[in-house]
Amino acid sequence: MVKPIKITHVSKTFGKQQVLDDINLTIEPETIYGLLGRNGAGKSTLFNIITNRLPLTRGEVTIGGQSVTNNDAVLNRIYLMSEANLYPSRMRVEDIFKLTKQLYQGMDEKLTQSLTQQFGLNSHARFNKLSTGSRSIMKLIIALAVDVDYVILDEPTLGLDANHRRMFYDALLDSYAKRPRSFVISTHLIEEVSQLIERVWVLQDHRIMIDETTEEMLNKGYAITGPINDVSTYTAGLNVIGHEELGHLVVHYVYGDLDNDRPIPDTISISHIDLQRLFIYLTNQEVAKVEN
Template identity: 35%
Template sequence: MTLSVEVKNLTLRYRDTVAVDDLTLRLDGGKIYGLLGRNGSGKTSLLSIVAAFRRATSGTVLVDGAEPFENAALTRQMCFVRDRVDAQDTDRVETVFRLARALRPNWDEEYAQALVERFDVPMRKRVGGLSRGAKSALSVTLGLAARAPLTIFDESYLGMDAPSRYAFYDELLNDYIANPRTIIVSTHLIEEVGSLFEEVVILDKGRLVAHEETETLRSRGVAVTGPAEAVDAFTAGRTILGDQRLGSTRSTTIYGQLTDEERGRAREAGLDLGPVGLQDLFVHLTAEERR
């Protein structure tokens, strides 16, 4: 089972601050989505409304065609994993697991125990006594083992060290393939986790900047490498994302898709065309001068 998400003219205000600004988008079920944005872009605000943690100022959110706010039957099919553990500091970790087991209809106990061992989750400790890394390990374990049809990870793994984060990415992808569902991952670690995303949503100041398939978005950036004069001539008048030079060789990164004719001209000029990282494109699309 997977759940779709549809957002129509969604706005969320905190007094004088507009966190989400007339946002409209649709996420079909059964995909892994990357939600990208700078600090304060509205990512957590949007996800909080989708997960029914708060009510919007105006507009509509539909999950599988129904409004999630105060909809117990629907919210039981959703799991919102935040950057902190949703439990009292005095609760023991084993108590948190017992509660999740009782409340999550798709909970997989065998998988949960395997994750506990893989991430070394300290079951007997109290939540308040956990390190930041242990809290992140607990959060992602709860999110994965819940196997909710709509699962949202809001930078909940940032406290983990690099080997543990990569183990989480492996678990996320492998379990998604074995148990398809809709997964939204909000992140700053774009280069680390970008290969997981089937589609990318980019927000900036509460507004939609881009929503495309990951490979389509990547194709909008091209690294042009070759003799400096030929590179300069080919990239003249284009949007430049970056530039490097070593002796007589130059590599310039441009933004904008190339036509087949332009690619042919580049080859005739002895130029190599290469892909651009998702993070470079994100930085360009959310740059201060573009705001």
């Protein structure tokens, strides 16, 4: 049975710079996570720690009670796709596929072939001759075809055009349906993945600010629109994470419960907001705060 990955009290400093502070997360089997955070928040650092590519300063990462540190048996169950190029630069794509198959427990050759064809990737090409997008495509094919229990995708769609991104999301869902396993995806294209991810982690100020299902999170986000006085009266005391002016009207963005006892004036309208907007306001340093 596949065991969860437990990230317990993980902190990381580079010299005097604190990047991660007391991170506690669980990656459950067969679940798709989105790790969101602004540039430099520490997403790649966390992924590199989970896969033992970087040492942690404090805490531990375990699978089924076993530490991942220098533990090839458990590390073999996790595949990290990142910007880093770990392949010999002159190696041909087809040979990289073969090498990966040897390094891990195996690789779905049929899927590799069909995705290579679907994405129009030249498998005879040498890695250093591939465009940025084609390098991403090659790595994504490996990530979807390799036989592991955990796939970590660090900005997987870097350099991919909109059609290829759509193809990738479809391929991911297809592959997940055929062989359920865990995916952790970090991306700045939040709206594009909001349909894929079941649980959202937001990394902000070195810590996990949000660890909720996508549905829970979306249910807590509101836009309250109307004349300024009515909106301000209605949202007084609520967790307002941002505001915008729309001509004579204002919008207050609220994260958390609305007060059901509060009368709603006819002049205001209340609607839910999308994940991207929620993220933007929650991680905007000037106004962000989250009620626990």
